[in-house]
Amino acid sequence: MLFTESLREENNDIFQLIFDHPFVKGIGEGDISKEAIAHYIKADFEYLNAFMKIYGLAASKSSSRDDIRYFFNKMEFILKDEIHPHHNFCEYIGVPYESLQGHPLPPTADHYIKHMLYHAHTGSMGEILGALLPCPWTYLEIGDELMKRYQPTPDHPFYQWITFYSDARTRSTTTEMRERLDNLAKEASPSEKNRIRDAFRKSCELELAFWEMAYTCEEWPSGKVVKRI
Numbered sequence: 001m002l003f004t005e006s007l008r009e010e011n012n013d014i015f016q017l018i019f020d021h022p023f024v025k026g027i028g029e030g031d032i033s034k035e036a037i038a039h040y041i042k043a044d045f046e047y048l049n050a051f052m053k054i055y056g057l058a059a060s061k062s063s064s065r066d067d068i069r070y071f072f073n074k075m076e077f078i079l080k081d082e083i084h085p086h087h088n089f090c091e092y093i094g095v096p097y098e099s100l101q102g103h104p105l106p107p108t109a110d111h112y113i114k115h116m117l118y119h120a121h122t123g124s125m126g127e128i129l130g131a132l133l134p135c136p137w138t139y140l141e142i143g144d145e146l147m148k149r150y151q152p153t154p155d156h157p158f159y160q161w162i163t164f165y166s167d168a169r170t171r172s173t174t175t176e177m178r179e180r181l182d183n184l185a186k187e188a189s190p191s192e193k194n195r196i197r198d199a200f201r202k203s204c205e206l207e208l209a210f211w212e213m214a215y216t217c218e219e220w221p222s223g224k225v226v227k228r229i
């Protein structure tokens with residue numbers, strides 16, 4: 001069994017909890033509160049910024065031009081394309097995208113970003129990819145699950161969102177990242193493989209927690225945050 005096949009199997013419990021999460025089901029049903037969507041976009045705009053920075057850190061740890069090109073292309077894809085699903089959500093709630101940018105992160109998004117940054121700064125390339133992979137993989141499977149369960153047509157309010165993630169490009173992002181990680185795993189020691197497993201599972205947990213954060217409009221316990229300058 002390939003290393004990433006074993007990761008998928010070990011974390012199937014979390015994948016199923018994600019498919020059954022009320023926010024994710026709400027995408028399929030075309031019914032989510034405006035507050036939850038706005039909360040999601042505010043955090044996810046910052047999440048995508050962090051994701052691009054992590055690709056940059058991974059590029060700085062790359063030893064071949066092929067690897068540098070790979071991370072560069074992935075950054076460009078986020079900048080140019082990954083914003084389309086955000087636009088779909090913004091149009092649905094009738095709020096300009098710009099007004100949802102630059103907000104402080106709620107605790108779960110803050111945790112997720114710092115978890116990825118930790119592995120990017122301290123870990124091997126395998127560990128970085130292990131922390132990043134649940135992002136495209138869970139969204140690809142959400143897209144597939146929603147297509148299967150709800151068979152949305154172009155008049156569905158989240159048709160663009162669902163088809164974006166069940167599209168061939170999210171599939172190839174996932175497949176390429178898996179192939180890179182499977183190749184690295186062939187050379188990895190048992191302790192490194194365990195660190196990759198840990199990074200992967202925590203990112204799966206944090207993907208699930210991110211949906212819950214948006215659904216419950218999670219805030220910091222005091223209700224106050226220090227604004228960044």
Ligand SMILES: Cc1ncc(C[n+]2csc(CCO)c2C)c(N)n1
Nearest residue numbers: 044047051074082135136139173210
């Ligand atoms: C919390 C959260 N997790 C995953 C995605 C989806 N996503 C973000 S970047 C990317 C491409 C990776 O190269 C994908 C699929 C999201 N928007 N927000």
